[in-house]
Amino acid sequence: MAVTVTLLGRSLVTSRLCGCVSLSKRLYCSSAKRVRVRDALTSLETGSTFRIQGWVRSVRSQKHNLFLHVSDGSSLQPLQVVASSDLNTRDLTFGCAVDITGSLEKSPSNKQNVELQASRIEVVGECNPVDFPFKIKGHHSLEYIRQFPHLRCRTNAFSSLLRIRSQATAAIHSYFRDNNFLQIHTPVITSNDCEGAGELFQVEPAGNEWNSDKENPHFFSVPAYLTVSGQLHLEVMAGAFPAVYTFGPTFRAENSQTRRHLAEFYMVEAEIAFTESLKDLMKIMEGLFKTTTENLLSHCAEDMELFHKYVSPGYMEQVDLMMKRNFNVISYTEAIDILKHSSEQFAFKPEWGCDLQTEHEKYIVQHCGNVPVFVTDYPYELKPFYARDNQDQPQHTAAAVDLLVPGVGELCGGSLREERLELLRTRLAQAGLEDTYAWYLQLREFGSVPHGGFGMGFERYLQCVLGIDNIKDTIPFARFSHSCVL
Amino acid sequence: MAVTVTLLGRSLVTSRLCGCVSLSKRLYCSSAKRVRVRDALTSLETGSTFRIQGWVRSVRSQKHNLFLHVSDGSSLQPLQVVASSDLNTRDLTFGCAVDITGSLEKSPSNKQNVELQASRIEVVGECNPVDFPFKIKGHHSLEYIRQFPHLRCRTNAFSSLLRIRSQATAAIHSYFRDNNFLQIHTPVITSNDCEGAGELFQVEPAGNEWNSDKENPHFFSVPAYLTVSGQLHLEVMAGAFPAVYTFGPTFRAENSQTRRHLAEFYMVEAEIAFTESLKDLMKIMEGLFKTTTENLLSHCAEDMELFHKYVSPGYMEQVDLMMKRNFNVISYTEAIDILKHSSEQFAFKPEWGCDLQTEHEKYIVQHCGNVPVFVTDYPYELKPFYARDNQDQPQHTAAAVDLLVPGVGELCGGSLREERLELLRTRLAQAGLEDTYAWYLQLREFGSVPHGGFGMGFERYLQCVLGIDNIKDTIPFARFSHSCVL
Numbered sequence: 001m002a003v004t005v006t007l008l009g010r011s012l013v014t015s016r017l018c019g020c021v022s023l024s025k026r027l028y029c030s031s032a033k034r035v036r037v038r039d040a041l042t043s044l045e046t047g048s049t050f051r052i053q054g055w056v057r058s059v060r061s062q063k064h065n066l067f068l069h070v071s072d073g074s075s076l077q078p079l080q081v082v083a084s085s086d087l088n089t090r091d092l093t094f095g096c097a098v099d100i101t102g103s104l105e106k107s108p109s110n111k112q113n114v115e116l117q118a119s120r121i122e123v124v125g126e127c128n129p130v131d132f133p134f135k136i137k138g139h140h141s142l143e144y145i146r147q148f149p150h151l152r153c154r155t156n157a158f159s160s161l162l163r164i165r166s167q168a169t170a171a172i173h174s175y176f177r178d179n180n181f182l183q184i185h186t187p188v189i190t191s192n193d194c195e196g197a198g199e200l201f202q203v204e205p206a207g208n209e210w211n212s213d214k215e216n217p218h219f220f221s222v223p224a225y226l227t228v229s230g231q232l233h234l235e236v237m238a239g240a241f242p243a244v245y246t247f248g249p250t251f252r253a254e255n256s257q258t259r260r261h262l263a264e265f266y267m268v269e270a271e272i273a274f275t276e277s278l279k280d281l282m283k284i285m286e287g288l289f290k291t292t293t294e295n296l297l298s299h300c301a302e303d304m305e306l307f308h309k310y311v312s313p314g315y316m317e318q319v320d321l322m323m324k325r326n327f328n329v330i331s332y333t334e335a336i337d338i339l340k341h342s343s344e345q346f347a348f349k350p351e352w353g354c355d356l357q358t359e360h361e362k363y364i365v366q367h368c369g370n371v372p373v374f375v376t377d378y379p380y381e382l383k384p385f386y387a388r389d390n391q392d393q394p395q396h397t398a399a400a401v402d403l404l405v406p407g408v409g410e411l412c413g414g415s416l417r418e419e420r421l422e423l424l425r426t427r428l429a430q431a432g433l434e435d436t437y438a439w440y441l442q443l444r445e446f447g448s449v450p451h452g453g454f455g456m457g458f459e460r461y462l463q464c465v466l467g468i469d470n471i472k473d474t475i476p477f478a479r480f481s482h483s484c485v486l
Numbered sequence: 487m488a489v490t491v492t493l494l495g496r497s498l499v500t501s502r503l504c505g506c507v508s509l510s511k512r513l514y515c516s517s518a519k520r521v522r523v524r525d526a527l528t529s530l531e532t533g534s535t536f537r538i539q540g541w542v543r544s545v546r547s548q549k550h551n552l553f554l555h556v557s558d559g560s561s562l563q564p565l566q567v568v569a570s571s572d573l574n575t576r577d578l579t580f581g582c583a584v585d586i587t588g589s590l591e592k593s594p595s596n597k598q599n600v601e602l603q604a605s606r607i608e609v610v611g612e613c614n615p616v617d618f619p620f621k622i623k624g625h626h627s628l629e630y631i632r633q634f635p636h637l638r639c640r641t642n643a644f645s646s647l648l649r650i651r652s653q654a655t656a657a658i659h660s661y662f663r664d665n666n667f668l669q670i671h672t673p674v675i676t677s678n679d680c681e682g683a684g685e686l687f688q689v690e691p692a693g694n695e696w697n698s699d700k701e702n703p704h705f706f707s708v709p710a711y712l713t714v715s716g717q718l719h720l721e722v723m724a725g726a727f728p729a730v731y732t733f734g735p736t737f738r739a740e741n742s743q744t745r746r747h748l749a750e751f752y753m754v755e756a757e758i759a760f761t762e763s764l765k766d767l768m769k770i771m772e773g774l775f776k777t778t779t780e781n782l783l784s785h786c787a788e789d790m791e792l793f794h795k796y797v798s799p800g801y802m803e804q805v806d807l808m809m810k811r812n813f814n815v816i817s818y819t820e821a822i823d824i825l826k827h828s829s830e831q832f833a834f835k836p837e838w839g840c841d842l843q844t845e846h847e848k849y850i851v852q853h854c855g856n857v858p859v860f861v862t863d864y865p866y867e868l869k870p871f872y873a874r875d876n877q878d879q880p881q882h883t884a885a886a887v888d889l890l891v892p893g894v895g896e897l898c899g900g901s902l903r904e905e906r907l908e909l910l911r912t913r914l915a916q917a918g919l920e921d922t923y924a925w926y927l928q929l930r931e932f933g934s935v936p937h938g939g940f941g942m943g944f945e946r947y948l949q950c951v952l953g954i955d956n957i958k959d960t961i962p963f964a965r966f967s968h969s970c971v972l
Contacts, residue, residue: 036666036728053728053935056933072727072728072759073668074666074727074728095932095933097933097934124936125932125935126933127931128932131932150925150929151928151929151932153722153723153726153727154725154932154933166668166669166670169671170659170669177656182559182649183656184648184962185735185961186963187962188712188735188737189750190963190970199691200691201675201691201692202689202690202693203687203712204688205688206686206711207686219739219741219967219968220965220968221970222970223692225692226674233962233963236636236639236972239541239637240541240559241558241560241648242522242540242558242560248735249674249734249735251674251675253691263675263706264673264675273539273558274539274585274610439636443636443637445613445614445617446618446637446640447541447542447581447583447612448611449539449583449611450610476670476672477672477673479673481705484677484708484710485677486676486677486678486718486719486722486925
């Protein structure tokens with residue numbers, strides 16, 4: 001016999017909600033279709049029996065009825081589950097894992113399109129609300145949840161971040177594939193101490209007393225480091241392929257705990273053969289930024305909105321601005337002029353020949369209307385040996401370019417590479433590196449081509465499009481000095 | 487005046503091939519469309535003027551005409567370039583880089599559809615054929631080219647490998663995305679010494695005397711290692727998402743130089759929440775293998791053929807067999823029975839309770855008709871603490887599964903994970919690891935769900951589908967004991 005009760009101004013047939021354990025057990029084992037919350041939310045199959053599995057985000061118990069919000073990580077929005085209060089149990093708490101069967105019905109509320117009218121609710125994993133560090137009504141800051149790296153993915157904000165990060169990763173791969181770049185897995189362990197030592201991690205087998213064996217002190221026979229850039233390895237490939245890229249972890253043993261630095265972070269790096277102009281590189285950088293961001297705005301709208309509403313209110317306008325406008329291009333020399341003519345009091349005095357500091361970079365971006373700006377043609381002496389000599393005078397510059405963006409400062413750095421054997425040999429010899437980079441010189445000896453490339457910090461990109469202040473909130477497991485949890 | 491010469495039985499208007507330097511210079515700067523070799527080879531726009539840039543793979547000079555094969559890495563097949571011998575120069579040698587403009591024409595030969603009739607040939611990077619380690623008519627073995635990690639991408643075999651590797655990477659990402667897995671960047675640096683120490687790399691900043699500062703001996707305050715698996719970090723995520731995966735570098739400080747081991751290699755790892763059966767995992771593993779391989783066979787047919795013809799002749803049949811047949815499933819106990827009843831003389835005697843050796847794995851695969859075989863339910867004592875207890879008797883097993891494949895042996899390993907708090911706590915306590923894995927126990931304390939996952943060695947996968955004997959020939963820059971070149 002069907003008993004009708006009134007619930008929030010609507011009728012429910014209670015026999016569908018309770019007392020049908022044997023039916024629900026059967027459904028559980030066989031006919032009920034398992035669906036993700038995201039698919040249930042947009043399903044047109046109202047009236048169908050579905051099974052969902054996820055974690056409880058809220059519990060509200062009324063006299064006759066029980067309301068749950070259940071999330072399974074497939075979307076920010078949870079699924080509302082309605083059940084007879086008979087199905088309530090003591091272990092049905094915030095954070096517990098549930099397995100629920102019910103009928104998907106049109107929701108009478110305008111907060112959601114559909115809701116699941118549950119006939120079976122099984123708690124598969126309990127969650128003691130006293131011990132669980134997140135509370136049902138708590139508004140936990142990014143800083144607070146950062147203390148629980150093994151649990152923070154269970155919060156709305158961090159699960160949104162992880163969905164965005166996954167989508168951004170896929171979008172970046174798509175961008176390069178659509179433009180016919182080959183993906184190269186550049187090595188993590190390398191014997192290059194690259195841009196002249198400093199802040200490298202070194203690796204040896206654990207438990208070995210380093211250098212204790214004087215004859216054979218290293219596992220790899222030579223000192224080995226964690227990569228700070230895949231560029232040189234990509235340049236190898238630019239001697240055989242038209243365009244290559246890598247997207248992987250990169251390391252700096254920087255003893256800093258700022259909002260801007262991680263010891264392990266992700267870099268997107270690209271190298272293009274037969275390129276003779278910084279314009280080619282800038283086109284690719286701007287394309288990468290805009291295509292990826294466009295992809296996120298259309299595929300992760302809800303998750304992006306969380307950040308633009310609650311984490312960095314009003315930031316959507318900044319993103320809109322970056323998407324609509326062409327990126328600016330100025331030379332380093334122009335940038336120094338702008339800084340010198342500004343009334344701003346800088347901690348570091350801007351001077352031709354000196355590196356731009358973060359304060360300078362941020363000022364330049366503001367000066368350019370908070371639209372990203374490419375700064376080109378840096379002083380030759382500031383750039384590493386591989387940067388291509390512009391052979392200009394009197395202000396001797398190299399064909400290098402940085403992309404500066406709002407909030408972050410430097411997002412990308414790139415250059416044409418010195419492909420001319422004799423110029424490169426001379427510069428390496430001056431630095432005493434001719435032997436170390438004999439292999440690199442050979443790339444120019446055998447079928448050298450004009451080429452260039454750039455790198456983009458992936459976490460800084462996420463900071464820039466989401467308005468995230470602290471870089472530690474953009475990566476699943478943050479590593480920095482004095483911290484390597486898990 | 488157009489002078490007609492006979493060339494390989496066909497007519498060419500020589501005025502199109504030479505003496506038009508001023509025209510070609512104009513084309514070079516403006517109207518000639520830059521195309522990749524791959525696109526030129528399939529272009530229908532015969533009669534059009536194109537510009538191609540690449541490296542010379544062969545030079546053949548006749549009295550009136552010059553034939554080049556030019557490759558730019560976009561395809562295995564080079565583009566044939568035909569020119570008047572007037573355009574020949576001393577520096578037009580095997581390996582040099584060229585920039586060529588010409589008219590794309592239907593080729594009279596059946597070796598190629600089209601050829602480029604060049605009006606301009608510029609050598610942009612010379613290549614001294616005496617010093618260049620690869621010779622124009624040399625058939626260089628994989629072992630030989632391995633000595634030149636900065637140049638081997640310029641050989642046919644290794645450029646094919648790199649195209650296949652890039653495509654396989656993309657195919658694996660597609661497979662997981664199509665099945666709604668979230669990609670997680672699990673960390674490279676970790677404080678877990680995972681499956682009980684042994685063969686880990688440790689990291690500290692370079693130049694530091696380790697442990698010299700007794701107060702603060704470590705950069706991360708704790709010993710930090712290079713990851714051997716992202717599994718535990720994925721399990722964190724399986725507490726908030728229905729399905730996650732990672733695909734990145736993994737490390738073993740194994741002091742071996744075999745055909746089967748690298749110190750740095752790539753692993754694909756997946757973790758699925760709300761999974762209660764090994765069948766679910768096996769379905770995903772088989773799907774991953776077959777979908778990826780199908781993708782390679784359709785997108786990299788030419789490159790695959792190179793390996794199946796020249797590197798591992800006849801291997802295509804093996805690949806066909808793996809694609810056509812359902813993978814076998816046997817239990818570990820059955821596998822031991824098969825081994826015990828075999829007449830094969832094994833170096834290690836097969837015995838219930840002992841690990842399967844590579845020789846055993848290869849025998850099992852052969853026994854199953856050279857079709858991949860899943861071996862399930864290994865002895866409980868052989869498996870790490872996280873493997874789910876089957877609670878069977880008298881042969882006490884865990885819900886673990888390995889996938890064995892021809893040529894390689896173990897390709898994948900997976901298990902259901904022990905989600906039951908008390909069972910896990912007891913096992914960790916027995917191993918004295920309760921404190922170390924307090925965070926891992928918390929995953930079970932708060933909303934635990936049945937889950938499981940697996941890992942696949944990416945280089946072993948490439949060995950298996952390409953028939954490559956030595957794993958060092960499957961990765962751009964191989965790292966193993968005593969070797970970390972570049």
